Amino acid sequence: MSEVIVVTSGKGGVGKSTTTANLGVGLAMRGKKVVLIDTDTGLRNLDLLLGLENRIMYDLIDVVEGRVEIKKALVRHKKYENLQLLPTSQVKDKSAVNPADLMALCDELRKEYDFVIIDCPAGIEQGFQTAIAGADTAIVVTMPEVSAVRDADKIIGELGRSEKDNIKLIINRIRPAMVDSGEMMDMDDINDILAIKCIGQVPDDIKVVTSANRGEPVVGESDSQAGKAYENIVGRLLGEDIPFMEFEKEGFFKRLKKAFKF
């Protein structure tokens, strides 16, 4: 049984591409055959997060316009050969692909892959409608901030209107110390507001930035809280019952102590 998942958010900058990259690598680490599709035409980034920016020959538009076969356009990951990326064009715009194109592409890829994960552009315009067209499941990524949660609600409404009823939520960039002091909404607050099944809460973690710098998603890094959180989400996507982790609540002084070992 293969599954087509779209990763979406409405608001930009909440971590759609980071989530897509981490889930892709995480599922590949678990032995699944995975293909990631970047649909953020004109603003492609998934290649960079995966460290594949120098290997791109063809893109989504070449495939859709029939210039090249899908197989030739897929870029294989350096470390996990069961993970492939279909990058998009950096020069075309979002109107170059329509919903029917993407639906046909997903149906084709479904035959060979366990998971097809689509990285959706920000916004609710045509690019969004195209990205969600072929998906069985939508993962909505949000952050514990008012604008991101409001946009997530809008996206959930739009998904419902397009009859995409299997929706899961990931809350990204949580700052546990702020949640503790009551200055940030927690998972329960956001669940109350959005009423969508949450499959992951990912803490804000400098490792997400440093791993992106290197083009190696953080998932599976044992010393990273975010890496562990993504690993848990991957497990939940595979149907495992994994409890939500308690975040380490390291204060500044504790970190300083650790750094200087006193």
Next chain:
Amino acid sequence: MLDSIKRIFSSEKSGKVAKRRLQMVLIQDRASVSPEVMGMIRDDIIQVLSKYMIIDKTDMEISLENVDDSVALVANIPVQNMRHHR
């Protein structure tokens, strides 16, 4: 003015404030309906009511209004005459 004084003296944490404000604004967001859909609702209401009464279509008003923290569909429909059913 009163609000800002309240804010200075209240100890409500910003996380709770965020949640409360979002719950309010989303009620409005979720209830906002496009003019096309509003037109469809209007036509359907006319169709149903016309079975029982003769209504003045030009003077009728239908809108969604926010009342406190809930939403109401408010309709003002002038009735010209009843249709008599046997």
